[in-house]
Amino acid sequence: MVNAASPTQTPRLAQAWAVLQTVLDPEVPVVSVCELGIVRDVLLQGSGLHVVLTPTYSGCPATELIESNVVAALEAAGFSPVSVTLQRAPAWTTDWISAEGKTKLRDYGIAPPGPVASGEGVVMRFTPRHKAPALDCPRCGSANTERISAFGSTACKALYRCLACKEPFEHFKPL
Numbered sequence: 001m002v003n004a005a006s007p008t009q010t011p012r013l014a015q016a017w018a019v020l021q022t023v024l025d026p027e028v029p030v031v032s033v034c035e036l037g038i039v040r041d042v043l044l045q046g047s048g049l050h051v052v053l054t055p056t057y058s059g060c061p062a063t064e065l066i067e068s069n070v071v072a073a074l075e076a077a078g079f080s081p082v083s084v085t086l087q088r089a090p091a092w093t094t095d096w097i098s099a100e101g102k103t104k105l106r107d108y109g110i111a112p113p114g115p116v117a118s119g120e121g122v123v124m125r126f127t128p129r130h131k132a133p134a135l136d137c138p139r140c141g142s143a144n145t146e147r148i149s150a151f152g153s154t155a156c157k158a159l160y161r162c163l164a165c166k167e168p169f170e171h172f173k174p175l
């Protein structure tokens with residue numbers, strides 16, 4: 001049987017993508033760099049690989065760590081050499097986070113970003129434009145939440161508190 005593999009779906013590339021699916025975000029260690037949409041392209045380059053990454057929030061200190069984790073994982077899987085290009089345009093957007101990635105964020109207790117295209121980034125409910133967006137609590141689902149701080153553990157996230165279950169939670173800001 002003839003395997004009519006497309007240029008982007010050779011077995012080695014498929015294996016490389018499978019390896020990348022196991023490289024988790026250092027800040028949210030439940031979502032992979034693929035699910036976050038950070039990995040933009042993977043190209044065969046001789047016996048090695050060339051990976052194109054688009055960093056998330058500019059200046060996010062995780063970028064260097066992600067880059068070295070990606071290289072280490074691919075080299076451990078037998079790809080060598082592995083080179084990385086950081087592609088900053090078009091800029092990364094939270095819209096690139098896959099649906100599965102957003103589900104994992106919520107399961108982890110982080111309110112995932114809404115679609116950027118909707119204007120304020122999340123569905124607005126009862127909130128004037130200058131106020132923080134209303135979010136559902138990722139733990140109990142209550143819409144009765146308030147923003148405590150525009151910045152959580154990292155600049156990428158805002159800190160919220162659920163008034164129903166009293167639990168604080170983080171919100172991955174739409175960008």
Ligand SMILES: [Zn+2]
Pocket residue numbers: 137138139140141142162163164165166167
């Ligand atoms: Zn709650």
